[in-house]
Each structure stands twice: as C-alpha cells, then as structure tokens.
Amino acid sequence: MRIRNLAVTATLIPVLMLAGCGNNNSADVAASSPGAHKANKPGLADAVASGAEPVADAPVSDDPVVNAYYDYRVAFDVMMRSGGRSTKQLAPVMTPTMFTAISQQAKYFRTKHLHNTGVTKVLWAKRILLSKGVIVRACYDTVQARTVDSKGKNALPAGTPTRWLDQMRVELVEGRWVVDGGSTTPQAC
Numbered sequence: 001m002r003i004r005n006l007a008v009t010a011t012l013i014p015v016l017m018l019a020g021c022g023n024n025n026s027a028d029v030a031a032s033s034p035g036a037h038k039a040n041k042p043g044l045a046d047a048v049a050s051g052a053e054p055v056a057d058a059p060v061s062d063d064p065v066v067n068a069y070y071d072y073r074v075a076f077d078v079m080m081r082s083g084g085r086s087t088k089q090l091a092p093v094m095t096p097t098m099f100t101a102i103s104q105q106a107k108y109f110r111t112k113h114l115h116n117t118g119v120t121k122v123l124w125a126k127r128i129l130l131s132k133g134v135i136v137r138a139c140y141d142t143v144q145a146r147t148v149d150s151k152g153k154n155a156l157p158a159g160t161p162t163r164w165l166d167q168m169r170v171e172l173v174e175g176r177w178v179v180d181g182g183s184t185t186p187q188a189c
Contacts, residue, residue: 064177065136065170065177066127066136068179069136072168073122075090075093076102077120079109081119083114084114093178094179094180095178095181097181112155113149114148115148120142120145121140123139133169133170133171136166136168136170136179139165142164163186164186165187166184167183169182
C-alpha cells in the first residue's frame with residue numbers, strides 16, 4: 001500500500017496542488033506555439049540534471065502562457081531530480097500556496113531518499129480559454145523520469161502510467177503569466 005501511495009504522490013503532484021500562481025523567472029521556454037507542438041528542448045536534460053538554468057539559446061514559444069507552463073514543468077523536474085533538495089526555482093513559477101504544497105512533496109522526497117532519474121518530456125501544450133480562465137492543456141511523458149530510492153531501485157509500482165494530461169490554470173500576475181494550479185490525469189494523449 002505504501003508503494004501505491006508513493007506512486008500517486010510522486011506522479012500526481014499537480015493534482016494535489018490545486019491552487020497556485022507566482023512570478024515566472026525560470027528560463028524554461030520550450031519549442032512550442034499556442035497550438036499543440038513539440039516541446040522538447042535540446043540541452044534541457046543536462047541543465048535539469050545539474051540544477052542549472054536551461055540553455056539560453058533554446059527555442060522560445062510564441063505564446064507566453066505556454067511558456068509559463070514550461071517554466072513550471074522545468075522547475076518541478078529540477079526539484080524531483082534533486083531529490084527534493086532544490087526548491088528555490090519553484091517559488092518564481094507558482095503561488096505561495098502551491099509552493100508550500102510542493103515543498104511538502106520535496107520534503108517527502110528528502111526524507112524517503114527519492115529522486116527522479118530523468119526529465120519529463122512535454123509532448124504538446126496548448127492554450128485553452130474557458131469561463132474559469134486561461135488553461136494550458138498539455139500532454140507529458142514520464143518514461144525517462146523514473147522515481148527511484150537511494151539504492152536506485154524503482155520506487156513506483158509496475159504499471160504506473162507514463163502519459164499524463166495536465167490542465168493548469170495560468171494567470172497574468174503583475175505583468176507575467178504564471179501557473180495557478182490545476183489537475184493531472186493519466187491519459188494516453
């Protein structure tokens with residue numbers, strides 16, 4: 001039962017953080033446009049692995065709303081790969097409420113000695129306007145982002161989904177688009 005709880009916790013973090021927005025200082029700007037396009041950045045894996053900012057000459061999206069989502073994904077991946085030790089990059093891309101919730105996930109990763117071995121690959125992302133605001137709907141893959149313990153043993157049960165559909169609210173706060181929470185569901189997208 002503990003492993004199942006870990007699987008839900010480790011892979012569905014955005015579901016747990018339904019509220020949030022903040023400043024957007026991260027440099028993650030993946031190759032995407034307002035439509036659904038590929039969003040993988042060359043050199044991103046190395047930047048995330050070292051906790052450094054992504055490569056400066058990486059492609060930039062034409063849509064700042066989609067860029068806000070990518071900033072969130074990279075900041076979250078940095079935290080997961082660091083085993084919960086690197087959290088300063090989270091605050092600029094989310095609200096204090098969301099930061100507090102994700103900081104609890106980081107604390108869980110630190111105490112359980114867990115970390116991800118790779119990065120999440122955003123397959124596509126697009127802006128959607130709904131009555132409740134601007135939503136970024138994105139499909140991402142976690143095949144390379146395995147969660148392991150300190151011995152390198154897989155911490156998630158076999159059969160844990162690797163394709164997820166994010167639906168994240170994005171708001172304009174003080175002139176910047178920032179992620180404001182949302183939901184994540186396993187889906188073959």
